[in-house]
Amino acid sequence: MTTTALTHIAGLVTNDPSLGDGTPIGLIQDATVVIDGDRIAWVGESSKAPATDNAFDAGGRAAVPGFVDSHSHLVFAGDRTQEFNARMSGRPYSAGGIRTTVAATRAATDAELSANVARYLAEALRQGTTTQETKSGYGLTVHDEARALRIAREQTEETTYLGAHIVAPDPAYATDPAAYVALVTGEMLDACAPHARWIDVFCEQGAFDGDQARAILTAGRAKGLHPRVHANQLSYGPGVQLAVELDAASADHCTHLTDADIDALAQGRTVATLLPGAEFSTRAAWPDARRLLDAGATVALSTDCNPGSSFTSSMPFCIALAVRDMGMTPDEAVWSATAGGAAALRRTDIGRITPGARADIALLDAPSHVHLAYRPGVPLVSEVWRAGTRVVVQA
16 A cells, blocks of 8 residues: 655644644644555654655645534435425425425435435535435335435445334324334334444424334344434424433434433433534524533534435534534534544544544645634535545645
């Protein structure tokens, strides 16, 4: 293998305090990163860098770990432009929400769904996202949930079975949600488990209650899938406590939290994943990241990219929202979008730039990572390396 040095990095976010300034983001000024194959081999000040086979001059730009987007819904067809327009215009809209996307997704071909996933993954990569989780949840039949996960698994290793998104909008289940839970925990789970790493449930009024969610997650865990939970997005409820009880990797949304919920997150391993794109797109109340961070909870940021409530693939945009509206500092937001996302996926090989980690690096057309919040909406990501390969090149 050949080695390559990325030199003259103005400010390097390593997320390793032992390598940098002692803060959680482990910042190194005038830094060099050495890549060997698909791994980071050396990190430090440029004046101390070892000799390498090749060199790439960063030219005084900043670098951060590739973003880790730990919550998205990319396997779908159609969009919900009219719904969004009505919501933002203050007009009533009576279309079916998630059910609209379910109908379009069921009608789409495998090739159409696969092309959509590829397009959104490429869009995210151009913005610095090098690891992407995505879910099923817009099929809600055995066939459609299994094919969604099969299609997703062809393009990302982080796939989540979300048959329990809502009760399927089919006449057989309209008055018998218990029958749908039985399907989700039985035949559908059997068909989906081979294509998934995770199992998720929307634990919320109008979706699945605490007992139903526990049954679904427990069944998934028995099949080797680890739990995640859509928790406490629209109202106070049992989702966060259930996530911590079952050692779920993440409780996602976390908008409506009691003191007991925050204490549980602070004392357990479950990551609180915040999804500011959803609040932006629905004009809902912002999650209070400051309250979680001050309590000692681990926080991740993610896009929640989906056609209904957060149609963005931009982690930099979510970083800016978190700093502006959720009480996070720029350092905390960048950490949460990288190392926090890795923690939400129970990964130690991504989300940081340290020897042994996978060589996922985003180079910014700016001298500091702070510009991600300081210059919202500006396409600052100029180069991206994923697993040691330069996959995005500045035009």
